Amino acid sequence: MTSLAAHTAETSADTPQNDAAESSRPVEFRVSPEAYRHWRLSFDGPVATLTMDVDEQGGLRDGYELKLNSYDLGVDIELYDAVQRLRFEHPEVRVVVLTSGKDKIFCAGANIRMLAGSPHPWKVNFCKFTNETRNGMEDATANSGQTYIAALNGTASGGGYELALACEHIMLVDDRSSAVSLPELPLLGVLPGTGGLTRIVDKRHVRRDHADYFSTKAEGLAGKKAVDWKLVDEAVPRPKWDDTVASRAAERAATSSRPADVTGIVLSPLDKQRTDDEISYRYVRAKLDRSAGTVEITVTAAAQRAGTDIAALHAQGADFWTLAMTRELDDLILDLRTNELELGTWIFRTEGSAAAVLSHDQLLLDHADDWLANETVHYLKRTFKRLDVTSRSLLALIEPGSCFAGSLLELALAADRSYQLFGVFEDVDPDAEPAEITPGEMNFGPLPMGNGLTRLRTRFLDDEDALAAVQAETGHALDAEAADALGLVTFVPDDIDWDEEVRIAVEQRASFSPDALTGMEANYRFAGPETMETKIFGRLTAWQNWIFYRPNASGADGALLKFGTGQRADFDRKRV
């Protein structure tokens, strides 16, 4: 029974309409408000309202209807775009009210038909992206003075309630029918996939026995009990709903740190070329090698140094190198993760002037109180965080002409391994400057990982002296010998060994079990303290991976396919 179920689950992985990697049209993450099918953004002074009104027929793939404000990846791509634009294009916004355009339903969560028909990697990648978007909402609240309020004007179930959990304040209409619920376990035999379990106990401090009961009660809880158990912050009768939402928004807006009288910038459409073997933007390009299973990613520095006047950032807006490069890298990561599952190793290179990179870093850090500089650095932080949770092996190659300096040095620090050439390539350019890396201020605080520590501090977890030794070299270019002595790079082969050593590393990576690599990398990348974020990506994701994969969830008799049929799932009852 279970083996038959496993067989079916696997077969569904080959259904073309569901498998982005095998579909002719890659999933596209670039979108803008004019093209939204599922969301409406409206503005009233410092309060923005983000209204979810999903187009049932607007699914990213065929085979399901997005009923009851349920969502698929396409819906979430628009949400991510809205969250980003609110930060960059709308500095006047201090509160974002998240609500629904439907009667009686806020959001029913991820679409079940979509999940049931999706191959395993799609499900996992979809959960990862939606998690990152919700973390991004919390990041906006914490770091941009844009507080998210969930105005649940109807039932929020599953991923719908998890979306609310990413907000700082949850209001639920008290009308004897609207409830919050996590019906995944009782109805679908899986876990809430976007941080619900973690946020309930670790963010909202719901008691674990209450959490247990709540998560097994498909219809959820409402009214006073939902408030008493801390599942929502307030239950508001419908007659008082509009006024109460408005006053909560006004209260939060009044305490925001967001500056007054500033003007946003425009996140103009990203210029991107994509062929079957190359994806390129202005500062980022990627070469896809399907036979080797690799992507060679090159990030280019700005052509010129930045000045010291922050007005240049505002004048250049989305053309400012750091922001432009970050947007490109962000889009590339999302594209590759979703569309190129078999390219298991990403190889990072940089090229250009380290001084140009560092000057852009410096301008941003010297004006950390400028809202746009602040947004740019936090966006860079979130983008590098995506790398940390990407289930691909990451290598960095540090060669002559590269610019692993400051912000771009994080690429090497995020990598599972880095190789820095000792000396130069004699055949190519014997007179070149040797490969160097340059620590910068960006490496010592502004760009923490999900565990709350910088990549350098995580690298030298027990070793304050090692960290101090690197910090003493801030702004200094370090050749291979110096970088090696400081513990900043993994290997420093010379010209003679370079090609073979790199080739072996890449070939080895391609020969190993992709699953085991993913598990190993997820464990090694996050030493030290844990946070809600690392719990969500490290622990919850792993459990969900396993549960999704088991026939009890995804088999022909599993809960996902039986959902809505009136038949019960047939479970293998062994506890593992």
Added chain:
Amino acid sequence: MTSLAAHTAETSADTPQNDAAESSRPVEFRVSPEAYRHWRLSFDGPVATLTMDVDEQGGLRDGYELKLNSYDLGVDIELYDAVQRLRFEHPEVRVVVLTSGKDKIFCAGANIRMLAGSPHPWKVNFCKFTNETRNGMEDATANSGQTYIAALNGTASGGGYELALACEHIMLVDDRSSAVSLPELPLLGVLPGTGGLTRIVDKRHVRRDHADYFSTKAEGLAGKKAVDWKLVDEAVPRPKWDDTVASRAAERAATSSRPADVTGIVLSPLDKQRTDDEISYRYVRAKLDRSAGTVEITVTAAAQRAGTDIAALHAQGADFWTLAMTRELDDLILDLRTNELELGTWIFRTEGSAAAVLSHDQLLLDHADDWLANETVHYLKRTFKRLDVTSRSLLALIEPGSCFAGSLLELALAADRSYQLFGVFEDVDPDAEPAEITPGEMNFGPLPMGNGLTRLRTRFLDDEDALAAVQAETGHALDAEAADALGLVTFVPDDIDWDEEVRIAVEQRASFSPDALTGMEANYRFAGPETMETKIFGRLTAWQNWIFYRPNASGADGALLKFGTGQRADFDRKRV
């Protein structure tokens, strides 16, 4: 291809010789040194030497030979017994030297043939038990003044190196052939299953890029490089080996907190009756209900109160109620976990005198500096920790005549939900005392969970006031109304509702996906901070669950079955 592989992996779950649950003979955890087949214990004053010398033909199941000091569950059951006896029977021991009785090999880790032929739940449960044993070695070092030293007189690979990682000091013979390694990923397509990844970066602070390289290099590292990368603490030439091991042991012994001139107690054989539907000991009995999928576990208090003289503990030894009950509960947990996979809900009751329980607690806590009292409390702590990581739903039923007080209240606090009867059962005994629970000193510190916090503090994560309110009731019996008001129990049904409410809870639990329940419980039980322990059981275990389950590891063309055949595994290369 992959689906066929999944089919094969599943089919092997039905191979009788490997599936304890379907075997006629349950796995037995009770053992004693006279019966060891795989280990030798020898003593030289304060230094014990624990020598691994695995009997190749001594596998717990048929179908594999335990070559190269590889182990199966049976080998680890003996190790667990030895670690326990060292603490209780050998208070004179201050250092335990862990070494091998074979030439050139310390330990090759878990036996691959055993793993490849084992069903998924067996693999996961095996890893859990071995993890607990290794955590127990670290607990002995931290809390008993018994420091473990790994004397690697030959290669330690995979689980063999992980065993060394659980020691405080790792010595590797420097002989140009002996190495430490984690070959799981390159050779088997799985992760090291007993905490290796976590201990490398979080305990030994090996740099993550070094860890990455090391874990992909099947032959491992040796000598100076292993020391430089912090993988071992010293590499010792063979001529100096014996002297160096002896002097490290002497150094550690000299700094131990273990008291001098004390006499151990004997861990006499546990009296246990086991039938198909009941497991019973002196103070613990369990009723197995296969149709309901439940185990009803009743823990009985001592018949009499303990006195105030600690000499009684030493005189009674293994008959002292706390220790006797703990040993029984420990054995029961291990038995049920391994042998009764389909009994997914454990229902805890207690019976007897709360005063008797509290008096035993008090005697132990009033003499916390007594080595045996200390050992007993730490053993109780470790046993309750086993419950926290047990993949079964845990319910506690608090009824008239029960004694959920102090140490036994932890059973209710460890439960996913607790039900306390409001009032009495009118039909049974209208004049009974109502059901009560009693907080005791044991609930406020001595019995922390793996996250380092007490169960009460984890329960009231954000709420110092709630915790203080409970602490103010130390020693006071609380009826259902009072316990409910303090947030100590989940539900307080009265006589009229009790049967139905409990029945529904149990039936519901049996109807849900066992996988999703396991995942949910693992997430809810550990709110708050993370430790190496919670990372190992929460994160690493979840990844390993998934990886083990995937065809890339366990399928017919997966790495586990291809190992040693000379053929390469055929991997689905999609990254998830």
